[in-house]
Amino acid sequence: MNRLRLVLLNLISISLIFSITIHSQINLEPDGYFKTLGFRFLVYQNTYIGGRLGGLEMVLQGKRVLDAGNVVCITADGKKYGYYDDGTDKRGERTVDQNDGKVSYPVELLPLKLKYVMNVISDGKSIDVRIDLDQPIDWKKIKEFAFRIEIYPEEYEYKTFNGGGISDYFYEQHMGRRVLIPEAKKIVIAPEDPQRKITFEGKNVVLSLRDERRDLNVSGYMLFASLKKGSTEKSFSLKITPSIDHDWTKEPVIQVSQVGYHPDQKKIAFLEVQQGTKNIQEMELLYLNENSKLESVAKLKPNKWGDLYQNTYYTYDFSFAKNSGQYFLKYQDQKVGPFEISPTVYESAWQPTLDIYFPTQMCHVKVKDFLRLWHGACHLDDALQAKVDHKGKDGYAQGVKTQTKFKPLEHIPDVNWGGWHDAADFDLPSGSIAQTAFWMALAQEEFQTTRDVTTVLRDERLVNLFEPDGKNDMLQQIAFGTKWMLSMIKQVGHVPGGVITHIGPDYGSSGDPGGITDGLIYDAKLGKTEQRNGYSGKFDDRWVYTDRNTGGQYQFVQLAAISSRLFKNIDDSLSAECLRAAEQIWDFEQSNEPVNFSSAYNPQENKYHSLEMAAAAELFITTGEQKYREKLLSFIPTIKEMPVGKFNWTGFNLVRVKDKVNDAAFSEVLFEKAKEVRADLQEKLDGTPYNISVRLSWGGNWSVLKTAAKLFYFVEAYPDLFDPELIYSTVNYILGAHFASNHSFVSGVGSKSATVIYGFNRADKSYQPGGVISGVTLIKPDFVEYRGRAWDWYQTEHVISGSSAYIFDVLATDYLLNKKR
Known part of the structure; x- marks a missing residue:
């Protein structure tokens, strides 16, 4: 009996040990990533390598610590491949072999006609990344060929590293030392911290540790596993051994x-x-x-x-x-x-966005808050006509013609007043500026703000914060964006794509934009350092991308029509100019074939005429002219056929105008479509606990905010279908009731907020109060994350259109809870 009991106890012990071992070792999941308690290693579940969100990624004890693992190459003439998402590496289909515990990912470096397969396996304790080439490296053509992976700086600041006979610690900022360990067989980081320790070992490679934050400020520390110069090996590997705490649990x-x-x-x-x-x-x-x-x-x-x-x-x-x-x-x-x-809780929640964020985003002016200089007057030399058949920074593009009276690189005058920097990169995209001013204009029309705490001095190009000038601040901001667009239309003849630098380092600059250009108009006849009568030979002026795009044209018509209403009896000259421009562009688009030209942040019209409908609605509200009413009525069959997703674009414009149209068929089709919107929305609401519709990717917060702003008009028009809680839930979500953390996503607003952000002062790990960041990211397949890191633009970037929609939503919430009642 005792012997039987002993055998049973042994069997139980063996079973427990086996169970613990299975659950504590790294295993390959069917979806193609490796995991165990406290650990995940992702293999191209995400592909945004340039943004540090893709390739090979590692999550350790709830924190993403490694990312952007991929193969990179520098040619003998200095060209870099694999460093950016530039399309030079053709990526194949990822395959998962459960039997061998291996994930394979084929890639071809197209310019070099070089193929390789990245194979990732695990022995239960480590991850082994093996690169199998289809041919040896031709060292006459290639200077360096390596696998590299980024080590996130914020997780390793002031922690130690050692390898190759060198021991030191990671600095918080780049201190001029680019190579931390030049050569080693083994490198260990954070050996003193069991929550962050990682060991790297290579085969057929030389390991090195580098600080690449100076060259590309979104970068961090980089671990390189480089083929030895002259090597004929067709296979090399990197072994990554993390320190995994199997008892780790996430904090509630x-x-x-x-x-x-x-x-x-x-x-x-x-x-x-x-x-x-x-x-x-x-x-x-x-x-x-x-x-x-x-x-x-x-x-x-x-x-x-x-x-x-x-x-x-x-x-x-x-x-x-x-x-x-x-x-x-x-x-x-x-x-x-x-x-x-409190009944007054929302009265001031929007004010930092108008008082600080938008003034500090203003271009072409100096912005001060008493002793604090936010930035100097910038880009006073705007702007040169872009080169034709040219792809610029950040998705800007110029077609085969200028479509203007200006020659390529000719100065376009009188476009150096107005507009906001879209985000942290100092461009002026027409689509974003129009959308931003549009939400401000609707907010002003609906809620009639009276705030005045900012002085704008046109002749001095000076903006002083918290100094009233007797003018309505919201109207001043709307005018600042609208006047820039009007000046562009006056010079170009239509709404252009926007303005951005053509110089790489200028595009990535942080800090005061006042010194990015010299403020003097470029003259090719002058020497590079020569200056004369407001001109210089320095080729630093930004470029205007001038292709016409029908969607952008109609988007501006909406803004101009609303602005014409707003400024009537306040600035009649501006009001009249807005209406003339709106009607001019409307008439042109009605008599010419539509054009969908893809350029940064410009909306594309669809086959259901969503933007055209919206433009007609705003013009009818403004003018009351029957031709716009008839145009709207002609769209009834189209509205019936519109998918919900397309109707969601601009359906709120139609809902706003339905009573003025006063047509039973028009009202009926909108009511039926509103019911479709509500049913579609409910499916999305059921997908999260927060009573909102959200996609967890770059710009997620701004989409949430714009959706809520549009829903306001459905709440007003169809109160039996749409509950005001849809608006309130959105505001709550943005202010802290959301996935992954409890930060308010409006910088400086709330008792805990996003105060390390991707804005123009990101290098100082600072923020602009009132800016609204992008928010939580889904690291596929199922890891939600908000890190509060300055360089993660897909999480922490401030953008103007989302911030203006936030103003609208907070004012709408205050109105629905207080003023309407």
């Missing part, structure tokens, strides 16, 4: 609006925990009383919503809390807040 995240809530709205907080977490405890609502003491309001167990993206989500409904004051939420050892409950 309480997600709540960091600004707060109106007493009468729903108040839902969210709890994000690692899937498999048991024993969910009570969450506690705390109130800061008049004696400055925290008192418990309620302890309630949150309700399970479901599983999503490796996490389980719970909801905590505290809508019962209606007393005004400051509140906190507590779960286990985590406490978030303060956030406010």
